[in-house]
Amino acid sequence: MFSFAQLSSAQLSSAQLSSAQLSSAQLSSAQLSSAVKIKN
Structure with missing residues (x-):
């Protein structure tokens, strides 16, 4: 039981x-999407 x-x-x-x-x-996926939004 203990194990x-x-x-x-x-x-x-x-x-x-x-x-x-x-x-x-x-x-990181949120950072990626925000970076894409900034680029657009």
């Missing part, structure tokens, strides 16, 4: 990592 808790904790932190990657990807 299972460690596994879920690791899964949680990797899920947090991918969520952070998603939000940073959204940020």
Whole structure:
């Protein structure tokens, strides 16, 4: 049971990592679109 808790904790932190990657990807896509708007 204890090792299972460690596994879920690791899964949680990797899920947090991918969520952070998603939000940073959204940020860069927002920066790209604003740069395109400035150019136009």
